[in-house]
Amino acid sequence: MFSAGSPSPPTCSLAVGNWEASVGRIRAPGSRPGPAASRQKRHPAEWAPVGLGSHSLRSVPLVFDRGLWLCRGADSPAPTAQPCSPNSHAAPGPREPGRAWTDPGMWGYLSLLPMCLAFWAIAGIWTVFSLAVVNKAVNLTDGFPYISVCGNVPPQSCIFSQVLNIGAASAAWICILRYYQLRDWGVRKWHNQVILWTGLLCALGTSIVGNFQEKNQRATHLTGAFLAFFVGILYFWLQLFLSWRMKNLPQPGAPWIGPLRLVLCSACFILEVAMVVLHSWSMRSISAICEWVAAMLLFILFGLLAVDFSRLDGCTLCLQPGSGSLRPPPDSPTSLHVQL
Template sequence: MRGYLFLLPIFLAIWSIVGVWTVFGLAVVNEAVNISQVFPYISNCGAEPPQSCVFSQVLNVGAATVASICILRYYQLQDWGLRKRPNQAILCSGLLCALGTSIVGNFQHQHQRPTHLTGAFMAFFVGVSYFWLQLLFLRGLKTEPRLGAPWLQPLRLGLCSVGSVLMVAMVVLHVRGLRSAGAGCEWAAATILFALFGLLAVDFSDLQRCTLQLLPRSGACPGPCAPSSLQQLPPPEAF
């Protein structure tokens, strides 16, 4: 039976896409940006109140959801047999992405530009690295469940590739003064990143409930060892 955890990545994707475009709409209506002169970066749309308040809330909720997804993913990959250090590297990159997202929402670029840009780097570049690391380390994992259609992994590879190219293009275009083109690359890269997180709904589709359990220090199990982290809880009548 399908559980409810697959809804978390779907919520994140919908919340983020609708949220940032809502901020864009508010910025245009309130004349905080003038799209007839230059197409704005996402952060420019959320720089002034009242849209800055909405922008902060959208990214804070998104950051908390990203952190929750990354923690669940860590334990799922652990149950699939991924080694500890690669799994920790994946988790750290995901949590840094969440932290960077929160920083972007709470430190506006016109007030704290270095902090804002640091957060943007963590959200975008480290964020896409989160998915590159999974593609890299899961390739040799023989026990990885083949969830979803056969084209799912190639789709993820394609999205990671396009997202990486867009982020590099965004930086190059910005440095060269082509702000509208750079902003367009940023919006497209953000949408791809949201979609990558949303696709994790396929991997979470076989999860119902989860509980975190501590492994014995010795690593030895007195009996048959069940998966250590993501366990389906028994129905209430079993208690």
């Protein structure tokens, strides 16, 4: 259960059975905690797990921040204990210039999300293509088909919709995590919001493409395709421009990751323009090939975000009551943080 501490100074604690975690530090009841100042200055990496029979309890870092999410990684400053109240809105600062990266030993679990998205999307649409060929929904002797043509007829249309819907949800989740990571790195709010909304529009367009087949809703389908392809590549161009503009922005991964992204973005944009031009010239087969390659490059660009997420240790959900909401009961917390 969660319980609020004494009014002076206010703290938060988590009680599990006969054990208590106070300000992210687990201790047994009856034992004397260290001085408050020393507890506040300790980094979560120094908190050792406490054995409990054949099990062990991991330390529970309580991080207080404004907004809904806080992505905590190796580049973020060490958290400090803050009062458990809605007025606690201390935001982490940007990475100090010249600060060396620390080797976390292994990638965080959040880095699996971009990789899973890339694998899921690439495998999914090629599965749809294979089913369309096997079911003779497309005829390769007439030319190479567009991606949407392969997903026009059931049952592959059902799989096509499911693949793109799950991919769109994963892409939106990645964009939100990326937004809070860039915020913690010190990116300006309006710059960061433009990047976020382009990514969310790309995810929305992907879902529209999957749910509105070309033969049923052509105008809606083409609108979704525009958002997925052209707004999607804009999402990565904006991040490239940001990394070029902000020289002190952290650059995780090998030095060739940045140039690789530049090459992929350039190739993807050229292929998208060529796709539209060749389609207008009635060169449908070559245009379809450009579409397939451009889609693969977009999936790879999303997958490369795993390099940036490798520096994240986890993500914390923060729920805070609004200013106009009713006052909570005395024994309920005013702020709840859940470590994901």
